[in-house]
Amino acid sequence: MNQRMKPANPRTRLYVVLLMLGLASSALVVRAVDLQVVRKDFYQEQGDARYLRDIDIPVSRGTIFDRNGEPLAVSTPVESIWANPMELLEHADRISELANAAGLDEESLKQRLIERSDKEFYYIKRHLNPDDAQAILKLNIPGVSSQREFRRYYPSGEVIAHVLGYTNIDDHGQEGLELAFDHWLAGEKGIKRVIRDRLGHEVENVELVREAQPGRDLTVSIDRRIQYLAYRELKAALQEHHASSGSMVILDVPTGEILAMVNQPSFNPNARSNVDPAYRRNRAVTDVVEPGSTMKAFTISAALESGKWKPHTPVDTSPGTYTLYGHTISDVHNKGLIDVTGVITYSSNVGAAKIAQTMTRDHMYDVFHRFGFGEATGCGFPGESPGYLPIAKNWGPVEQATIAYGYGVSVTPLQLAQGYAALANGGRLRSPTFVKGAQNPDRAVIDPQIAASLRTMLETVIVPPGGGIKAAIRNYLVAGKTGTSRTAIGGGYQKKYISLFAGMVPASNPRLVGVVVIHDPQGAFYGALVSAPVFGKVMQEAVRLLDVPPDNVQNWYTAAPENAHTVRTTRQAPDGATEESNYEEEVPE
Numbered sequence: 001m002n003q004r005m006k007p008a009n010p011r012t013r014l015y016v017v018l019l020m021l022g023l024a025s026s027a028l029v030v031r032a033v034d035l036q037v038v039r040k041d042f043y044q045e046q047g048d049a050r051y052l053r054d055i056d057i058p059v060s061r062g063t064i065f066d067r068n069g070e071p072l073a074v075s076t077p078v079e080s081i082w083a084n085p086m087e088l089l090e091h092a093d094r095i096s097e098l099a100n101a102a103g104l105d106e107e108s109l110k111q112r113l114i115e116r117s118d119k120e121f122y123y124i125k126r127h128l129n130p131d132d133a134q135a136i137l138k139l140n141i142p143g144v145s146s147q148r149e150f151r152r153y154y155p156s157g158e159v160i161a162h163v164l165g166y167t168n169i170d171d172h173g174q175e176g177l178e179l180a181f182d183h184w185l186a187g188e189k190g191i192k193r194v195i196r197d198r199l200g201h202e203v204e205n206v207e208l209v210r211e212a213q214p215g216r217d218l219t220v221s222i223d224r225r226i227q228y229l230a231y232r233e234l235k236a237a238l239q240e241h242h243a244s245s246g247s248m249v250i251l252d253v254p255t256g257e258i259l260a261m262v263n264q265p266s267f268n269p270n271a272r273s274n275v276d277p278a279y280r281r282n283r284a285v286t287d288v289v290e291p292g293s294t295m296k297a298f299t300i301s302a303a304l305e306s307g308k309w310k311p312h313t314p315v316d317t318s319p320g321t322y323t324l325y326g327h328t329i330s331d332v333h334n335k336g337l338i339d340v341t342g343v344i345t346y347s348s349n350v351g352a353a354k355i356a357q358t359m360t361r362d363h364m365y366d367v368f369h370r371f372g373f374g375e376a377t378g379c380g381f382p383g384e385s386p387g388y389l390p391i392a393k394n395w396g397p398v399e400q401a402t403i404a405y406g407y408g409v410s411v412t413p414l415q416l417a418q419g420y421a422a423l424a425n426g427g428r429l430r431s432p433t434f435v436k437g438a439q440n441p442d443r444a445v446i447d448p449q450i451a452a453s454l455r456t457m458l459e460t461v462i463v464p465p466g467g468g469i470k471a472a473i474r475n476y477l478v479a480g481k482t483g484t485s486r487t488a489i490g491g492g493y494q495k496k497y498i499s500l501f502a503g504m505v506p507a508s509n510p511r512l513v514g515v516v517v518i519h520d521p522q523g524a525f526y527g528a529l530v531s532a533p534v535f536g537k538v539m540q541e542a543v544r545l546l547d548v549p550p551d552n553v554q555n556w557y558t559a560a561p562e563n564a565h566t567v568r569t570t571r572q573a574p575d576g577a578t579e580e581s582n583y584e585e586e587v588p589e
Helices: 010-038 040-049 085-089 092-102 106-115 130-137 176-180 182-186 224-241 292-306 340-345 349-356 361-370 397-404 413-424 448-459 532-545 561-566
Strands: 052-057 071-083 122-128 144-153 173-175 190-196 202-210 245-252 258-264 314-316 321-324 327-330 337-339 479-489 492-505 512-519
Touching (some): 071 130, 085 106, 092 106, 106 122, 122 130, 122 144, 130 144, 176 182, 224 512, 245 413, 245 532, 292 340, 292 361, 292 397, 292 413, 314 340, 314 349, 340 349, 349 397, 413 448, 413 492, 413 512, 448 492, 479 532
Antiparallel strands (some): 071 122, 190 202, 245 258, 479 492
């Protein structure tokens, strides 16, 4: 017989209910403490992440000025159109309207929006003219907005493109001085914290996280007037001689500042979308050439320093060839018995080789290295080549001879200009610089008397019977050296030539040094005929622009061959040499 269950005690029921309520309340309190105390920061960050945003405040990049205050690179304000893909896709019927206004393909735009539908931000089109951007915004397309940015503009276009380089779409320097001084020019973007709604619209500015720091201006050493002169004459020479490329560098001797640096072919940095990458290369700094006869000035410097040779020490170059360990070195004409100065005047390979054989290879290497060959100039240009000067222990007798007249060693046009500037500066070398007024100490590389002797010897190249008379400048003494070399390939040389000229003006107290290098000229290829005239034409105007006092008013001469006979000189051409032969350079086979 089942016993009837006694009814539950009401008091017990009450206790159970109170206990359950107490446990529930405790759980809620614990949860509240966990959310608001223990893990407060975490949940606060999660909440902020859904409506607080840090937004960049764009800044203008610093302006680049030439040495006279003319702007070379400026930043202009532009507008970039962006959209919230999710919101815009909710109004897909407006996409075609947006595509037409922005000049985009509708299907491609729609596809890109779908691919980024989980994002809140997507650039539709960047760097628009503010008026064009406003025309798009006036369409009131949901999810479409604009933001201020800056675009780089180069007033001189391709004239100075290789020196300045350019910036990318985000306004970061990519090449040239824009890259070298990117941190200086770029400044620092500011940051502001804003509240955005679920569609990405800014509702309120909360705080300024970091104040914007605009980029700083930069004044470079380039003189835009001289830069244009060099650009114009180099381009004309390439067209006249159907050459493939060329470079010209002009240095200010007292400071080492680079007044001009041009290359051909060039490019327009304001519109470079389809530019051949080779056109963007600053050949004056990155490309090397064998300097040919322009190297003889440094060979003779070493010879004079050795004490074994003087400017008028005789050198027998007969019979116009010199055989050394089975290798024949040739002159175009047999110059017979000449002196050391004549080796420069007539550009004798035989004479240079014979002089080199009387010196130790270590001494020659030391002199060349002191003049800066085999190492970067220190100008700070991105991608600068150090050139190539083989170490002395690897020189055999033949190598020592060929290096003496500019083969087996490679230099950039800027390195060659730096070396000639040291001769012009009394034997003291300065690193070239692109910054006006930069601290640029010099150092002695050769005795001032030797440097002065070399300048005098180099003057003989610019008057008959020297080969460089086309580099002459009216009312000024010019000292310089022509050069012609073969284009090197693996294991030998091509039937292509490089025409060079390196010189200084005024020779009595040099202010400017210029180097011209032209690759693969067709027809006439000697440096005296191709590169020397470029130097003469540019420097004729440069000395006027810089108010450089003339030093040869009484006995001026011109570069025109028909006037060359009016110049009086104590040096005579070797027997059998004609005026036409004055322009010929010794180019080894």
